[in-house]
Amino acid sequence: MKKLVCVLLLFMIASCADKKYEVIKEDVNVNICRMQIKIPQKINEEQLEAIANELRDDRKGYDKLWISFYLRDLLPESDGNGAWAVASFTPGFEMDILGEKIAAGKLNNKAAAPFPQYQNAMEVLKANNDYQNQCLEDLSKGDDSHVRVSSEFLPNEDISLLKQQAKRDVVYVIFQVFAETKLDKFTVTSIPIVRTSFNPNLMYDGKKQDVLKQTITITRTKAQEVLKKYLKTNAFKDLYQLDGTMYLPNEKFETLKHAELESVFADLN
Incomplete structure (x- = not known):
């Protein structure tokens, strides 16, 4: 029995260690899905794209998917913090690591992201x-x-x-x-x-x-x-x-x- 418990504990620890991300929030409106994802640390573009594709594979029924990635210490609930990276399938794939270009604390500053305006x-x-x-x-x-x-x-x-x-x-x-x-x-x-x-x-x-x-x-x-x-x-x-x-x-x-x-x-x- 002790051996079985040890095996289960090791399995649980390994599973937690392998976890690449956590879904914070997921909103669905007809054929559009928007997600907020927490990642444990900064990752490279290849790793980020792999997670985005994994999320997309599970949500192929939606025409569009928007994903915002947050670092664990800069979650959206914290005042003044924004997404570290964003990805979208509309339907083509696009990705941008914002944290490499602008301080996270400024991402929610609306002056840094002007509200879109069009002619018609x-x-x-x-x-x-x-x-x-x-x-x-x-x-x-x-x-x-x-x-x-x-x-x-x-x-x-x-x-x-x-x-x-x-x-x-x-x-x-x-x-x-x-x-x-x-x-x-x-x-x-x-x-x-x-x-x-x-x-x-x-x-x-x-x-x-x-x-x-x-x-x-x-x-x-x-x-x-x-x-x-x-x-x-x-x-x-x-x-x-x-x-x-x-x-x-x-x-x-x-x-x-x-x-x-x-x-x-x-x-x-």
């Missing part, structure tokens, strides 16, 4: 990679800014999910565009797309479900009124948090898109 709605959506290819279309005419976005589904998805996601896409785009542009007014249309498979090796056969189309023409002033009603702020930037060098939607934004979706959509309409 299409620039915003292309830069953020949330909608691509057949899921993004510019419908603008003259000075009237109008974009169409789509989320994709398989044929067996419940129709209520498609309806809900169409509204969620509209809400997301409205606040995202006003946060990252100086537009005073624009129109967003959301139309779910149904396709038989997400296999990239098969011919694309997605079809827009026009019967589920949602369209809202919105002004900045009205969007601010809705923002103030639900979150007691009229600053669109308050919907984001700085994670490393990236501004990502925070819990306030998630509240608008999920917990308060139906009410927010009705107030914007």
